[in-house]
Amino acid sequence: MGFEINGKTYETDEEGYLVNLAEWDEEAAKYLAKEEKVEMTESHWEVVNFLREYYNDYQIAPAVRVLTKAIGKKLGPEKGNSKYLYELFPYGPAKQACKIAGLPKPTGCI
Amino acid sequence: MLHIVNKSPLEKNALDSCLTHAQAGSTILLIEDGVYAVTKGNKVEPAMKKVMESCTVCALWPDLEARGMQDTVIDGVKQVDYNGFVDLVAENATVQSWL
Amino acid sequence: MTESTGGIDMDEDSSGTVKKFAFINRKAPYGTVYALESLEVVLISAAFDQDVSLMFIDDGVYQIKKGQGTKGIGMKNFSPTYRALEGYDIEKLYVEKESLEERGLTEADLLVDVEVLSRADMAALMEEQDVILSF
Known part of the structure; x- marks a missing residue:
């Protein structure tokens, strides 16, 4: 499975997550967001970029509770709460934002 | 003869068994978790130093690096990459893997 | 697997009670899959809000050795993930002093903050647990 943008192909798993993290780029993120019916704003990018940085540091996609706490620490309490994050990503911030960020499905996501 | 230890x-006890069977002039290659045997301060360091008097001891560099042990290798151990691994197998008529 | 888990009680009566869980790590990373499997279960267990401890003994201490780089062996370097545990509120990491010494390692060689315990203290800590998961 996968998709193609401007001649570049991206492989995805059966749930639509990118198989190869290194293939991710902004174009892929925009496509994945569209699939998730998420309209990307600056606030969305902020979370997506935060997730990529988190993955780069720790080699895992964080559980939603951990993501919320870490965002609060870095971007402030007005953003580090589930209300804010669910408004941006209604079907689950960890799951949707991770998918858009090109990360695997979060470990401990139950 | 080439002896390979990956534990x-x-x-x-694969290394113990290898050391008691390896004859003078043999080559001992440590790979995977076997590479811990040639790191400084490991309990088996004295035994490794002793066998190095009569045998050539080699360790696979990528396995040392994976484990973060690349900077603590006992002096005199020959570090080889995958090509070196292949050369050792080709140079030796027989290979015993202590699995 | 009731033996290795010490019999986790999943009855409704027990929900809300916090138990002491210990993950006992005895294997080096990469050579076998135990270390990675343990880490994944630890991360999942964090969702249950239990009192979790990680114990590193024998070759398990190698899991948190600094400076791992796995490009050469083509496997994922999962050692940075141990540094994420704090964010999962898993902060009780214990390392056995004798195990470090037998391997020529010291606390300074480790990539996360840990508490170094003697073998005797480690044994006592095991006795205190409600559930032990062995890797």
């Missing part, structure tokens, strides 16, 4: 010396 940690403090977890399995």
Whole structure:
């Protein structure tokens, strides 16, 4: 499975997550967001970029509770709460934002 | 003869058995968790130093690096990459893997 | 697997009670899959809000050795993930002093903050647990 943008192909798993993290780029993120019916704003990018940085540091996609706490620490309490994050990503911030960020499905996501 | 050990010396007795069977002039290659045997301060360091008097001891560099042990290798151990691994197998008529 | 888990009680009566869980790590990373499997279960267990401890003994201490780089062996370097545990509120990491010494390692060689315990203290800590998961 996968998709193609401007001649570049991206492989995805059966749930639509990118198989190869290194293939991710902004174009892929925009496509994945569209699939998730998420309209990307600056606030969305902020979370997506935060997730990529988190993955780069720790080699895992964080559980939603951990993501919320870490965002609060870095971007402030007005953003580090589930209300804010669910408004941006209604079907689950960890799951949707991770998918858009090109990360695997979060470990401990139950 | 080439002896290959891929088990940690403090977890399995593969290295012990290898050391008691290896004849002078043999080559001992440590790979995977076996590379811990040639790191400084490991309990088996004296035994490794002793066998190095009569045998050539080699360790696979990528396995040392994976485990973060690349900077603590006992002096005199020959570090080889995958090509070196292949050369050792080709140079030796027989290979015993102490699995 | 009731033996290795010490019999986790999943009855409704027990929900809300916090138990002491210990993950006992005895294997080096990469050579076998135990270390990675343990880490994944630890991360999942964090969702249950239990009192979790990680114990590193024998070759398990190698899991948190600094400076791992796995490009050469083509496997994922999962050692940075141990540094994420704090964010999962898993902060009780214990390392056995004798195990470090037998491997020529010291606390300074480790990539996360840990408490170094003697073998005797480690044994006592095991006795205190409600559930032990062995890797």
